[in-house]
Amino acid sequence: VRVVIAEDMVLLREGLTRLLAEAGFDVVGATGDLPGLLELVAETDPDVALVDIKMPPTHTEEGLQGAAIIRERHPRTAVLLLSSYLESRYASMLLENHPASSGYLLKDRVHDSTVLGDALRRVVAGECVIDPAIVAQLLGRSRARGPLDDLTEREREILGLMAEGYSNQTICRDLVISPRTVESHVRSVFMKLGLDESPDTSRRVLAVLAYLQA
């Protein structure tokens, strides 16, 4: 898997480069800002871009802009956004236009090369990835009584996994249950929440996130 890295802090950029190289990824380039990233992607046509959300010049949402531009111009290149903000709004902004092959991962998780590698491989495979901490915060927020309270323990678990971007196949593998059982759980969740079930996994993530954020 060919990766480019966009991260303005040199120490972190070099660390990530080494870490990914050791985990068997082919790091084809690394840069520190948005124009550099766009250039690098155009030059190397990587499988995935690992992008810090805040970069020079303004240190606000360059990563988000970069992700949108890359997904628009290079549909073959997946984007995994790195952020130190536990903000679900960044995740929804990222998925808004191009939910497939996009991911939002908290930076404090990247030191674990298994987690990082797994997330990279999933976005390359076309899935979308939402950091579990974001989903946990959304699921765990205090809210007035509503349809969420009617879900069973297992249904909540499956809702969480769907929000993190997992497909039905991955869910049945992770939970060691049959595909048929997963499907019936998913259908039940959508019915209880009053959502239309989408066959597309990444669209499904958007719908679930939107529901949880509301």
Added chain:
Amino acid sequence: MVALSAETSRLAAANGETALGGGALWQSILQGAAAVAAVTAGIVLALERRVVACGVLLALTGPAIALIQVPVPDAGTAVLFTAALAGGSLAPALAGAAAMTSPVARFRRLDWLVVGVALATAVVVQGLLPAALFDPPAAGCFGCAHNLVEVHDDLSLYTRLGHSGLILTVVWGVGLALRSGWRWVSAPRVVRLVNAPIVLAGAAIAVVAAIAAIHSLSTSTPGIDSTLRFCWLLQCGLVLVMAFGVVVDGQRARGLTRRMTDDVLAKASDAETLRVTIAASIGDPSLTLVFLRDDGALIAADGSNIAETNSVGAVVRVNRTDSEIAEIWYDTRFVGASYQLVAVVRAAGLAIEHLAANARLLAELDDLAASRLRIIAAGDAERRRLERDLHDGAQQRLIALQIMLQIVGSHGSPELTDKYEAARREISTALEELRDLAHGIHPAALTDGGLGEGLRSLSETSPVPLIVDGSRTSRHPIDAEAAAYRLVADTVSSAGKLTTASVVTVTLGESEDMLRLRLRAEGVDASTGDDIMSRALDRIVALDGSITVEETDEATIIEAVIPCGS
């Protein structure tokens, strides 16, 4: 002056036929009185009323009148003879010039020209030049005293100069009368009223001077006849009218002060009423009353700052105990009535002093409010900076450290790997705490996304359900957004500490210049509501906003209004 007048009167009485004004007692008294009155009125004008040019010219008219009384052929001493010879035509020109310089209108180039011709005619053409050419014995006057300024004896040139002087006198006499009359007519009413005696009598003196000159030109025999004598005595009477006008003005100003004192005390309790009252006294509706702070900065009655360029032209300064406390700005067209205006302002002194103190106090309150706002804004900016520093600095370094530990650890022995693993977990905990800390200091969602995003982000971490009614995207000034956010954040965290609290609902009502917040906190008691309000009060009041708390059976309702102007 009185001595000169007495001496010339004595001479005139002794040689009545050769003195222009005649030698009779009443004639002497009329001329003497005119001379003394002109000097006195001129001094009063120049020194007390600051009408310097007009005052000086009028004051000089006095000695000039005295000189004309001298019977030239019979002037006893050489000095008096020479002075009478050279200065015999000065008085009407000086009185006319005084009328022209009375401040009824702006002094234009034409006015300079007319005054210049009048004075040049009297001083040079009819004064110094002929005096320099006049030799008394050659002219047949053997009894005359010695001419001190004689340089050359030329009787024919002397005669021609006298002729030219008369023609020029007709010119300036008519010109000066027309100009000063026009200036007077085009002035505002109050200015006309105040300056009528000086200007009109002065213009009349110029007309009489022209008539006398025409008379002299038309009679073949030079010398003093009854027409010239009548003209001169009439001019003296007119000078008395001018001086009388100055006295009347003083009286009128004093009366105005008295009347205004009662007026001001009776009704001018506020600045606008006082301004209108003062403005009405001279009839200038554009008149403005401004106050001064200790540093000289100009403020309005409500304490707001005023740009100096607003000044319309003329200014009356109001001083109290060595420092200027107020200024009255008025149209320059009314400068001619400045003495009246000063009288009115004197009457309003106490009221102005009171209003000035009030305005200064209000300005200081404004300063205080602005400084409170600056302190809060600076605090918020510092919070934002701190949040960013934690995220971009400490957090990034910890993450880099984690990655390095991972890289180093993966190459070491198994027990070392465990130790590195434990260290990484510690760092993870530190990172979580750091993130919570940064979020608590100032949420990034509020900075980047505005109040709507900030509240939505808050609702994901709130200890009690927080429902935000209507998601808004419009941005407001960061101070206002921060104040609103903190009120909501404080409400949910206070509610979170109560076991009775159930749901907090925020309804945002936004407009261009106002942010309205309605918080309904169910199960929150009134005393908690009061605590929330008192903590938010400083911030919201600093922004000129307001906050109220109301308790119903099930909920406490907090309502805040925050202006977002500028």
